[in-house]
Amino acid sequence: MAATLGQVCALVLVAVLWGGSNPLLKRATGNVEPVQEGNRLEQLLQEMKYLFFNYQYLVPLCLNQCGSLIYYLTLASTDLSLAVPISNSLALVVTLVVGKFLGEDIGGKFRA
Template identity: 30%
Template sequence: MYTIAPSPTPILLSDPVTSAPPDTSAPSILRYIIGFLLIGIAWGFTTPFIRAAARTHQPPSHPILSSPSVTNSFLKSKLYGAFFGVVDLLRNPRYAIPLVVNLTGSIWFFLLIGQAELSLTVPITNSLAFLFTVLGEWWVERKVISRDTWIGMILSLCGIALCVHSKTG
């Protein structure tokens, strides 16, 4: 059995001479705004690019999918089909690059949610993702943004402003 022997010299938990004061400063509001915008762009603006690439994707043929050992097994045919479907899309840069940017938005969100207030982070990032999705559709697909959509976007921005004001005021 092990025992812990007392230390011959006392250990101070905080030495005022050598220890630095803890950093209590929170990140600036500008860093939060940039974080919210980057997440909104990563989630929203990339979605139309991913959709356009998936819509126009022409997968190559895979002879193994038509082999008797695969076609005779339901499980093998589904697994091989799903595997080649994912691999073919990921090998397409028109799909893979926006997907990677979109997924990095999730990483940024995870990092931001640990610092920012949850009741602000979720509605702000989701609203911004919606706004950037509309702008991305306009950019990629040349969709016309209707008057009602513009009104909805403005109301979303007003809702974001009200959320922020209620937490800071």
């Protein structure tokens, strides 16, 4: 079963949303200071409060989840053996490009 142009575009959009949000999520959670509360539940609630009121974390998280929703809806009509490689491989490439653009050290000898 061949994928239509709309399905391929949806999978590319998924890759852009996933790959673009990954470095932003990494950056937003990189400066999270551990919260020391009395018990584990209080600590979890404090950490969740910090993250969900931090727009630098919340916006990329919402974009990432939109990508997941589009991926889920696209899987209903797309061959799985085509959808997974397209979305995941392109997401990796987009993650590398966005990460490099944000100044991350991605390793290797890649020079941009």
